[in-house]
Amino acid sequence: MDSLPLSTGLLALFRSLLTRELAVAIRSPGQWLNPILFFIIVITLFPLGVGPGPNTLSIIAPGIIWVSALLSVMLSLQSLFYDDLHNGSLEQFVLSAQPLSVVVLAKVFAWWILGGLPLLLVSPLLAILMHLPASAIPVLVLSLLLGTLTLILVGAIGAALTATVGNGGGILMSLLVLPLTVPVLIFGSGAVQAAALQMPAGGHLSLLVALLALALSLAPVATAAALRVAVSAS
Amino acid sequence: MTPKRKQRLMLVALMLVGVSVAVVFLLKAFNSNIMLFKSPSDIVAGDIQEGSRFRIGGMVVEGSVKRNDTDLSVEFQLTDTANKVPVTFTGILPDLFSEGQGIVAMGSLNNSGTFVASEVLAKHDENYMPPEVADALKKAGKMPGTSVNYGGSTVVQP
Amino acid sequence: MFKWIHRFGSSPFVYRTANWLAPVFGIGAAVCILVGLYLGLVVAPADYEQGDSYRIIFVHVPSAWMSMFVYMVMATSSAVFLIWRMKLADIVAWASAPIGASFTLIALLTGAFWGKPMWGTYWIWDARLTSELLLLFIYLGYMALRSSIEQPQTAARAAAILAVVGVVNIPIIHFSVEWWNTLHQPATITKLDKPSMHISMLRPLLLMVAGFQLLYFHQLMVRVKTGILQREARTAWVAELVADNRV
Numbered sequence: 001m002d003s004l005p006l007s008t009g010l011l012a013l014f015r016s017l018l019t020r021e022l023a024v025a026i027r028s029p030g031q032w033l034n035p036i037l038f039f040i041i042v043i044t045l046f047p048l049g050v051g052p053g054p055n056t057l058s059i060i061a062p063g064i065i066w067v068s069a070l071l072s073v074m075l076s077l078q079s080l081f082y083d084d085l086h087n088g089s090l091e092q093f094v095l096s097a098q099p100l101s102v103v104v105l106a107k108v109f110a111w112w113i114l115g116g117l118p119l120l121l122v123s124p125l126l127a128i129l130m131h132l133p134a135s136a137i138p139v140l141v142l143s144l145l146l147g148t149l150t151l152i153l154v155g156a157i158g159a160a161l162t163a164t165v166g167n168g169g170g171i172l173m174s175l176l177v178l179p180l181t182v183p184v185l186i187f188g189s190g191a192v193q194a195a196a197l198q199m200p201a202g203g204h205l206s207l208l209v210a211l212l213a214l215a216l217s218l219a220p221v222a223t224a225a226a227l228r229v230a231v232s233a234s
Numbered sequence: 235m236t237p238k239r240k241q242r243l244m245l246v247a248l249m250l251v252g253v254s255v256a257v258v259f260l261l262k263a264f265n266s267n268i269m270l271f272k273s274p275s276d277i278v279a280g281d282i283q284e285g286s287r288f289r290i291g292g293m294v295v296e297g298s299v300k301r302n303d304t305d306l307s308v309e310f311q312l313t314d315t316a317n318k319v320p321v322t323f324t325g326i327l328p329d330l331f332s333e334g335q336g337i338v339a340m341g342s343l344n345n346s347g348t349f350v351a352s353e354v355l356a357k358h359d360e361n362y363m364p365p366e367v368a369d370a371l372k373k374a375g376k377m378p379g380t381s382v383n384y385g386g387s388t389v390v391q392p
Numbered sequence: 393m394f395k396w397i398h399r400f401g402s403s404p405f406v407y408r409t410a411n412w413l414a415p416v417f418g419i420g421a422a423v424c425i426l427v428g429l430y431l432g433l434v435v436a437p438a439d440y441e442q443g444d445s446y447r448i449i450f451v452h453v454p455s456a457w458m459s460m461f462v463y464m465v466m467a468t469s470s471a472v473f474l475i476w477r478m479k480l481a482d483i484v485a486w487a488s489a490p491i492g493a494s495f496t497l498i499a500l501l502t503g504a505f506w507g508k509p510m511w512g513t514y515w516i517w518d519a520r521l522t523s524e525l526l527l528l529f530i531y532l533g534y535m536a537l538r539s540s541i542e543q544p545q546t547a548a549r550a551a552a553i554l555a556v557v558g559v560v561n562i563p564i565i566h567f568s569v570e571w572w573n574t575l576h577q578p579a580t581i582t583k584l585d586k587p588s589m590h591i592s593m594l595r596p597l598l599l600m601v602a603g604f605q606l607l608y609f610h611q612l613m614v615r616v617k618t619g620i621l622q623r624e625a626r627t628a629w630v631a632e633l634v635a636d637n638r639v
Contacts, residue, residue: 010241097238099245157557161550165540175536176554179529180561183568190572197288203266207571210259211564217252218560225474226553233546328512 013098014106021110032114035076039119042068043126054131061130062140062192066185069119069144073151074177076115078170080107080159085230090163094231101220104160104227108152108220116148132196139195139205146208147188153215154180160226164233183211274312274319277343290319290349291338299333312337312349323351330356404629406480407620410613417610424603432596439593445509450596452502454604455495456520459527462492462608466534467559470552480616482548483623485555486538487615491608493531499524519573523566530558544623 025031046064050056084090084107093103123144124137132140158177162169191204274292292312299310307324310333321339331337331354339351432450439446466488473481503521504514515521534554541547589597624630 010244099241101245157553161537161554162540164543164546164550168540172536172540175529176533179526179533179565180557182526183561183564186568186572200266203263206259206263206266207568210256210263213252213256213259214564217249217256221249222553222557226550229546229549229553233541233543326512329510 010099010102013102014109017103017106018110021107022113025110025114031076031079032118035072035115036118036122038075039068039072040122040126042071043130047130058131058133058196061127061132062136062189062196064130065123065126065132065140066143066147066189066192069123069148070151070178070181070185072119073115073148074155074174074181075170077111077152077155077159078162078173080111080156081163081227081230082169085163085234090227091231094228100224100227104156104220104223105216108149108156111156112149112152116144116152119148120144132192136192136195139201140192142205143188143191143201143208146205146212147184150184150208150212150215151181153212153219154184156223157219157226160223160230163227163230184208187211273314274317275314277319277347277349278317288342289338289340290321290351291336292319293336294331294333296333312339319349320347321349321351323354325354327354328356403479403620403624403627407617410616410620414610414613414617417606417613421603421606421610424599424606428596428599428603431599432593436593436596437590443509445506446593448502448506450600452499452506453597454601455502456499456524457601458604458608459492459496459499459524461605462488462495463527463531463559463562466492467555470555473548474552474556479623482552483616483619484612485552486548487612487619489531489535489538491611491615493528493535495604495608496524496528496531500528517573519570522573523569526565526569527562530562534558 043064046060047057050060081090084093094100120141123140127137127140128134155173155177158173158180161176162173165172187204187207191201191208194201194204272288272290274290277290290312292314295311295313295318299308301308305324306326307322308327309320309322311318312321313319321341323339323341335356337354337356339349339355340353341349341351344350428450433447436447438444466485469481469484469488472478473485500521503518503524507516507518507521508514534551537554538547538551541550621630
């Protein structure tokens with residue numbers, strides 16, 4: 001990518017990086033298949049642990065679906081920069097004249113297509129399994145759409161900070177990032193809960209949009225700074 | 235302007251756009267009301283299904299608390315000054331539960347229109363003072379907290 | 393001017409200053425806390441509603457306040473370190489983290505003890521307690537990140553970035569927890585004006601706040617000394633100190 005001329009627009013850079021990431025990911029199906037399987041299995045565990053009563057399940061469903069989505073995103077994010085750091089391409093990105101935060105944004109977006117989008121697609125099915133009222137399903141999908149992107153943006157900071165940590169880097173990343181993702185969890189599951197109780201969810205959804213906009217503009221900068229530290233260390 | 239500069243300027247501009255979008259949606263969220271709990275008037279108006287769980291908020295009616303001598307069950311009435319709803323609860327009430335106090339209860343309506351609470355919450359106010367001062371304030375009718383106007387409004391703008 | 397900055401940043405000078413300041417802050421903290429405890433536990437009257445159990449605020453409020461203050465110090469010095477690469481700023485951030493975490497833990501524990509008589513249970517997902525718990529997690533994450541990166545320079549810079557990210561996030565977390573709490577545990581009587589307190593109770597509280605502040609500075613000085621010695625272990629002036637038995 002560093003061979004791109006400087007005059008290349010940011011959009012072209014973004015697009016070519018995105019194509020690269022997707023091409024790499026498609027060749028290792030585990031990368032995008034595992035998070036979605038994890039998501040489905042964790043949600044299946046809850047009725048087994050809590051009991052199959054539809055009343056209980058429908059009360060806890062918004063929280064469970066949201067926490068499971070959060071965990072599945074975090075687990076898959078550990079390796080966001082690992083390969084790039086170890087095969088040297090990250091160093092090339094850092095040294096290239098292209099802005100590193102755009103590289104980060106492209107990687108995050110590719111990751112969202114692979115790790116976030118599938119969650120949205122299966123979530124209506126899981127909502128039915130969890131006896132969530134049908135009226136809440138559109139809000140669930142919308143909240144996951146806004147929320148997972150924010151989660152990946154924030155998680156990328158943690159992935160970059162722990163990129164140089166070998167063994168146990170994944171659990172450390174979750175330790176750092178999970179407290180920071182609390183707002184997304186609160187507004188995401190809050191939106192679904194409100195919709196399930198037939199109350200307006202607009203307030204929660206606009207807060208999710210606000211968080212996403214904030215994460216989109218600030219998180220890539222922090223991630224880029226952390227990546228520079230990681231590259232200079234290795 | 236060099237292409238490099240141009241790029242950087244564009245990124246900064248994009249960041250500013252992002253932050254302003256965040257602010258716009260934050261303000262939008264502040265303007266949309268969020269319901270915290272149903273009021274006794276909502277229940278009297280009959281827009282709640284029997285058996286579905288919800289939260290009710292109101293003030294405990296003076297003189298309405300009846301404690302059972304043999305077990306921990308309590309009956310009282312909740313009001314939003316316009317309407318009253320009978321509530322039953324079995325369990326230990328919080329220390330600050332008293333007549334005239336605002337509380338919130340979680341539970342559902344039974345078929346006779348009584349609210350069966352599974353949880354009762356009271357919250358202490360944020361005043362700290364010696365008992366003599368409290369008495370004096372009460373006498374003067376200037377006790378903070380009790381003067382809070384608890385009208386029919388159960389809508390809070392966080 | 394530059395000479396002064398250089399002098400200020402030089403380790404032996406900072407070490408000597410910290411060495412001199414530590415006991416000063418220590419004595420100040422001891423006096424404030426002892427007088428504050430006496431006024432708070434013995435002299436101040438019981439509360440009209442909460443009885444004697446309110447007295448735990450004389451420890452709870454100062455430590456909760458310090459848990460925030462220490463994080464602000466940590467984040468500010470981390471930013472200074474990232475921008476100007478000032479070693480001392482990193483030492484201050486490193487030194488502050490465990491102190492801040494301890495204050496947070498004290499605030500949580502005293503909050504739980506207060507909750508028992510007030511709410512009838514040790515733990516309640518009250519907005520302030522929940523944000524305090526999340527703050528503790530952020531402190532622990534900072535310390536975990538620092539200790540798991542082996543290269544000290546990398547660890548310092550990565551931790552500094554985390555501290556700065558945290559300071560942007562903490563207000564958002566706090567706000568969202570408030571929001572969540574009002575949805576799930578509504579306060580029926582929310583007073584819009586500030587908490588009010590009788591002067592006989594306010595005086596010991598302010599003394600305790602001052603005492604905790606001084607306690608933090610005392611601990612900070614002690615840990616900054618340790619941090620400097622660790623980083624400068626191989627220099628001549630530390631060898632001299634050790635030889636003279638003055639460490």
